[in-house]
Amino acid sequence: MEYNEKQIAIIDIAEKLFAENGYDATSVRDIAHDAGINVAMISYYFGSKEKLMEALFERKSTNIRIKVENLIQNENLSPLQKINVLIDDYIEKFIAQQGFHKIMMREQIIEKDTTVASIILELKKRNLESIKLLIQEGQKSGSFIKNIDVVLMMTTMVGTVSQMISSQYFYREVNNMQQMDEIEFRKHMKKKLSVHLKKLFKALLTYDSQ
Amino acid sequence: MEYNEKQIAIIDIAEKLFAENGYDATSVRDIAHDAGINVAMISYYFGSKEKLMEALFERKSTNIRIKVENLIQNENLSPLQKINVLIDDYIEKFIAQQGFHKIMMREQIIEKDTTVASIILELKKRNLESIKLLIQEGQKSGSFIKNIDVVLMMTTMVGTVSQMISSQYFYREVNNMQQMDEIEFRKHMKKKLSVHLKKLFKALLTYDSQ
Amino acid sequence: MEYNEKQIAIIDIAEKLFAENGYDATSVRDIAHDAGINVAMISYYFGSKEKLMEALFERKSTNIRIKVENLIQNENLSPLQKINVLIDDYIEKFIAQQGFHKIMMREQIIEKDTTVASIILELKKRNLESIKLLIQEGQKSGSFIKNIDVVLMMTTMVGTVSQMISSQYFYREVNNMQQMDEIEFRKHMKKKLSVHLKKLFKALLTYDSQ
Amino acid sequence: MEYNEKQIAIIDIAEKLFAENGYDATSVRDIAHDAGINVAMISYYFGSKEKLMEALFERKSTNIRIKVENLIQNENLSPLQKINVLIDDYIEKFIAQQGFHKIMMREQIIEKDTTVASIILELKKRNLESIKLLIQEGQKSGSFIKNIDVVLMMTTMVGTVSQMISSQYFYREVNNMQQMDEIEFRKHMKKKLSVHLKKLFKALLTYDSQ
DNA sequence: CATGAATGAGTGTTCATTCAT
DNA sequence: TATGAATGAACACTCATTCAT
Numbered sequence A, B, C, D: 001m002e003y004n005e006k007q008i009a010i011i012d013i014a015e016k017l018f019a020e021n022g023y024d025a026t027s028v029r030d031i032a033h034d035a036g037i038n039v040a041m042i043s044y045y046f047g048s049k050e051k052l053m054e055a056l057f058e059r060k061s062t063n064i065r066i067k068v069e070n071l072i073q074n075e076n077l078s079p080l081q082k083i084n085v086l087i088d089d090y091i092e093k094f095i096a097q098q099g100f101h102k103i104m105m106r107e108q109i110i111e112k113d114t115t116v117a118s119i120i121l122e123l124k125k126r127n128l129e130s131i132k133l134l135i136q137e138g139q140k141s142g143s144f145i146k147n148i149d150v151v152l153m154m155t156t157m158v159g160t161v162s163q164m165i166s167s168q169y170f171y172r173e174v175n176n177m178q179q180m181d182e183i184e185f186r187k188h189m190k191k192k193l194s195v196h197l198k199k200l201f202k203a204l205l206t207y208d209s210q
Numbered sequence E: 001c002a003t004g005a006a007t008g009a010g011t012g013t014t015c016a017t018t019c020a021t
Numbered sequence F: 001t002a003t004g005a006a007t008g009a010a011c012a013c014t015c016a017t018t019c020a021t
Helices: A005-021 A028-035 A040-046 A049-064 A069-073 A079-096 A098-109 A115-140 A150-166 A168-174 A182-206 B005-021 B028-035 B040-046 B049-064 B069-073 B079-096 B098-109 B115-140 B150-166 B168-174 B182-206 C005-021 C028-035 C040-046 C049-064 C069-073 C079-096 C098-109 C115-140 C150-166 C168-174 C182-206 D005-021 D028-035 D040-046 D049-064 D069-073 D079-096 D098-109 D115-140 D150-166 D168-174 D182-206
Strands: none
Touching: A005 A028, A005 A040, A005 A049, A005 A098, A028 A040, A028 A049, A040 A049, A049 A079, A049 A098, A049 A115, A069 A079, A069 A115, A079 A098, A079 A115, A079 A150, A079 A182, A098 A115, A098 A150, A098 B098, A098 B150, A115 A150, A115 B168, A150 A168, A150 A182, A150 B098, A150 B150, A150 B168, A150 B182, A168 A182, A168 B115, A168 B150, A182 B150, A182 B182, B005 B028, B005 B040, B005 B049, B005 B098, B028 B040, B028 B049, B040 B049, B049 B079, B049 B098, B049 B115, B069 B079, B069 B115, B079 B098, B079 B115, B079 B150, B079 B182, B098 B115, B098 B150, B115 B150, B150 B168, B150 B182, B168 B182, C005 C028, C005 C040, C005 C049, C005 C098, C028 C040, C028 C049, C040 C049, C049 C079, C049 C098, C049 C115, C069 C079, C069 C115, C079 C098, C079 C115, C079 C150, C079 C182, C098 C115, C098 C150, C098 D098, C098 D150, C115 C150, C115 D168, C150 C168, C150 C182, C150 D098, C150 D150, C150 D168, C150 D182, C168 C182, C168 D115, C168 D150, C182 D150, C182 D182, D005 D028, D005 D040, D005 D049, D005 D098, D028 D040, D028 D049, D040 D049, D049 D079, D049 D098, D049 D115, D069 D079, D069 D115, D079 D098, D079 D115, D079 D150, D079 D182, D098 D115, D098 D150, D115 D150, D150 D168, D150 D182, D168 D182
16 A cells, blocks of 8 residues: 555554554544644545554554564574574664554454454564574574473563553653653663563573473 | 442443453443443442543552562562562462453553553552562572662563463464463463563573673 | 421522522532432422422512512601612612522523413512502602603612622622622612612602603 | 624524523523534534533624714714613614523623623623713713712613513513514513603703702 | 432533535 | 535433432
């Protein structure tokens, strides 16, 4: 699907509002107002509010796919280093696209069988496959242990970053960072998450539990 | 606050519907219908839909507090064993009260300054304090390393379990467990999460990173 | 109709609230709340909200009837003096029972054929008859002119006092009396209205227009 | 504020219903029904029921302002004649716009600090200022006495006409005019009020009370 | 005699969507 | 292609009243 400038503008506004207030608490009027367009335009361009949501997912979900192709062919990095690159890449994407991730987190919880749900499912499967490739590579070379539950490992990566984003105001408060500039705080989160997840992944991938 | 039988029944129905469809997508009519009562009763008993939500949080949030009092005084368990007990306790509570946790996950994302938001904040603070006590005990005895970011550790515990619950249908699918009985699947999740988180915590608490 | 203490208390509260906010804008819950009783009591004691209004009118309307019996037989006063006594009596009652008069003013405007409307009509007729007696006495003795439209004259008396009550806050403002104590202000209004209406009535009753 | 045809139609219907039944006893559904439009249109056009009321006041209150500019410059009329013209003008406006005046009478009684209340207050002040100009002119030329309470005089004018309108059915009844054609009855009222108020004003403006 | 619980109808308002232009 | 006008359904909530006790 190709979207023109106006449609993209609408999608971006929708993303912002859905992220802040949730899909149901955001009216098409809110979106139209913030986008400076007529209410009818949303139905006109996307067919319905739900279809707008689908368009949003179609457009944004591709940006947050884990990409592993170049990484695999890179012969200068060890398997663990590759995993670390991947972790940083994931954190970077997640934090940069907080808004969309918030929407996705909420949608993920709903059990309904919607188009959006299937997009999310597809995304998860792709991400899982990508990371599996890297793990298997490390296992073949003997760098990683045999017994690795990749799904659980992903769950921890996604869950930890998600939870960090969701509770960032709590995090700021307990760490006395209320006044910290947003950009600086994002850097801080990235660094913390990076070190933290790398440590966890190292444990999962290389320490044999007996 | 004390609630009578009818009120509790309403709260339970509301919990189920809010968990399944979200707060905004659930109308008071839906709740009244499922509870077999008149719409007016929700206002009558709780004042408003929002107050019903608050009542729900008031009632349920106490059930999911981490309790460490007995654990601390137990002299038969090592600090790490205590942490492991706590992990299992947390997983148990979270999975048993999935519905409420789903609601809380969604509410946590919204940035608004509501009563519910403050209840969640309070809960997080209490849980953090509880777990800090155990950690400090282990540090004093030398069982745990000095440098532990408890908030990040909690983030991983909460995040991992949350993410597992949120994506349990994905988990079933990629593990070919679609047909597994719900009770058995819960057992499976608990076991998996237990082993996984214990491994992660052990790494965070005892391995010094250089 | 006889009303017990509780009923009278309810009627008094209702009078206050109806006067302040209007009949329709006052809910039985408001009344019950202010009276410190159960909502059901209003239906229980009076049958309905409308019947409560009727009870209110039944009770209060008798207090504001113009009484001329003693006045007529008083041989020490001239006809004009008697009219002046009546004017003061009317002003006194109206201001003392402002609340009820406000309710009546509003009800009077509605065109519906209700019980309350018929009570008001009855009251007006009685008051008209009373005053007519005094006028006729004065005409017989030659003190008053022949051609007097008593209805119009009453309209001016009632209308002037009503309007004064209705717009008393405007009156205070344009006369810089915002800070004046309520009791003192009532005295002021009474005096002003008294002199004013007496002058008007003297003109209507004694000056022949050619 | 400019209103389009549809909006004006709605305002007119609202005026009729508010006049007949009162603001609170008139539902937006009643208005929508009588106007042959959808209920949502009232919110759509005016924002809310209250805003509709304000629009009504904004539109109609200008029509009933006493205008005195031309009168002052007219050199062919004596001060008293000018007052008489003003009285007739006021009666004419009041009776022609009975509906709106009924609404205003009721609103005037309520003590709340609403937009409508402030419009009424403003209107009263303007009318008072207008009439004061005429009075002062007459006083300067020696036609009127010095000691005139203009506010009280206005109170009598407004009050008398208001009361006449409010109790016109009573008036018809006691004067055996139930069957009189509405148009003819209005003429009758105007004539009666005109003569009556002119007599009263003459007394207030020219007779010195000793 | 009194009341807490409960009800169905109604309130004003907002919703996503459609229509006529 | 674009939009202001309009709609019917739904929203949360309040209403006066009734009922069982």
